[in-house]
Amino acid sequence: MMEKVTNDISNIGVNDREITLFEGQYNVEKGMAYNSYVILDEKTVVMDTVDKRATAEWLENLSEALSGRTVDYLVIQHMEPDHGGSIMELMERFPKMTLVGNDKTFAMLKQFYDIDIEGKTLIVKEGDTLSTGAHILQFFMAPMVHWPEVMVTYDQKDKVLFSADGFGKFGTRDADEDWTCEARRYYMNICGKYGMQVQMLLKKAASLSIDIICPLHGPVLSENLGYYIGKYQIWSSYEPEDEGVLVAYASIHGNTAQAAKKMKEILEAKGAKKVAITDLCRDDIHEAVEDAFRYSHLVLAASSYDAGVFPAMENFLNKLKAKNYQKRKIGIIENGTWAPSAGRTMKAMLEGLKDIDIAEPMVTIKSAMKAENITQLETLADSMLGK
Ligand SMILES: [Fe+2]
Ligand SMILES: [Fe+2]
Numbered sequence: 301m302m303e304k305v306t307n308d309i310s311n312i313g314v315n316d317r318e319i320t321l322f323e324g325q326y327n328v329e330k331g332m333a334y335n336s337y338v339i340l341d342e343k344t345v346v347m348d349t350v351d352k353r354a355t356a357e358w359l360e361n362l363s364e365a366l367s368g369r370t371v372d373y374l375v376i377q378h379m380e381p382d383h384g385g386s387i388m389e390l391m392e393r394f395p396k397m398t399l400v401g402n403d404k405t406f407a408m409l410k411q412f413y414d415i416d417i418e419g420k421t422l423i424v425k426e427g428d429t430l431s432t433g434a435h436i437l438q439f440f441m442a443p444m445v446h447w448p449e450v451m452v453t454y455d456q457k458d459k460v461l462f463s464a465d466g467f468g469k470f471g472t473r474d475a476d477e478d479w480t481c482e483a484r485r486y487y488m489n490i491c492g493k494y495g496m497q498v499q500m501l502l503k504k505a506a507s508l509s510i511d512i513i514c515p516l517h518g519p520v521l522s523e524n525l526g527y528y529i530g531k532y533q534i535w536s537s538y539e540p541e542d543e544g545v546l547v548a549y550a551s552i553h554g555n556t557a558q559a560a561k562k563m564k565e566i567l568e569a570k571g572a573k574k575v576a577i578t579d580l581c582r583d584d585i586h587e588a589v590e591d592a593f594r595y596s597h598l599v600l601a602a603s604s605y606d607a608g609v610f611p612a613m614e615n616f617l618n619k620l621k622a623k624n625y626q627k628r629k630i631g632i633i634e635n636g637t638w639a640p641s642a643g644r645t646m647k648a649m650l651e652g653l654k655d656i657d658i659a660e661p662m663v664t665i666k667s668a669m670k671a672e673n674i675t676q677l678e679t680l681a682d683s684m685l686g687k
Contacts, residue, residue, distance in 0.1 A: 312361035314354035315472035330475035342433025349386035404449035459511040468517030492623035498536035540596035544574030550613035604636035626654035
């Protein structure tokens with residue numbers, strides 16, 4: 301179904317309700333949207349294509365939007381296959397269409413496809429404009445948000461920012477859920493590493509007068525834009541969004557889990573504003589990464605394993621590291637029956653991360669939590685909460 305954005309602009313994107321795993325790793329219980337936009341002016345423009353999972357439905361939407369007209373320009377803002385996946389089909393249908401992108405775009409296009417684009421491209425650079433009649437499209441490079449060829453496009457007439465993956469979320473456009481939670485999980489896991497580059501893009505966007513944001517995933521944003529931009533400011537600066545603690549545990553037989561749950565109770569009793577808890581072996585790992593970035597404090601509780609740390613915790617810490625986790629206070633709880641190794645392994649993995657403050661004491665449980673461990677957890681909670 302196509303969806304009107306302004307008089308001249310429609311979203312012809314597709315809601316993928318069949319997909320369960322996006323990009324081979326993200327659980328998307330509520331599906332995924334691949335947005336694509338048509339601008340009808342003296343010249344017609346398509347802004348990005350869709351994943352090849354959705355080509356047929358997208359082409360139907362496109363025909364409906366065009367009602368017999370041709371496509372003059374395809375603007376390629378991002379070459380990742382969830383957006384570049386239907387470029388070949390569009391070129392077959394409209395052989396005279398001009399491809400608009402930057403030099404990196406076309407290098408990638410030739411990597412993905414055996415294709416002759418000689419004489420079919422318009423190469424744009426930072427700040428270049430393309431007039432399509434009444435609309436003037438201006439291009440801004442957004443390198444490494446989150447691929448090198450990414451650019452965003454500003455329509456000066458309708459004051460629309462086509463923001464590529466920026467401001468996208470998991471879930472279909474019509475998914476009945478909070479924008480913030482799924483946009484945060486998307487941002488932290490997909491763009492999280494590139495906070496500095498996102499900040500640079502936000503600076504460019506701040507000089508534009510924007511009424512509508514058209515991302516490549518999730519709903520079109522047309523109200524209260526300061527809210528969404530504010531969230532992106534916080535997320536890309538790695539500052540905590542909320543005062544609170546995430547307790548993340550990886551437990552083999554349940555004893556470490558018991559200590560983690562006790563820690564949650566103690567933190568709550570001592571007045572922590574919000575305490576979230578996640579079982580790293582069973583809960584959504586990408587939600588755990590999201591919450592680690594969301595809250596100001598993190599508690600890690602893990603069993604020792606193979607003279608290291610239980611794999612679910614190792615996986616979690618590797619992910620945090622890859623996403624440039626920083627500026628947080630962390631408490632550590634380890635468990636081990638003969639030679640506990642989880643604590644020092646976790647500490648070693650946190651080394652090199654910026655502005656990480658490890659709270660004392662590290663709590664060591666030998667097999668199962670005892671009364672003395674509870675006292676240690678209380679001391680750790682006090683130090684976490686600055687008491
Ligand atoms: Fe992407
Ligand atoms: Fe995408």
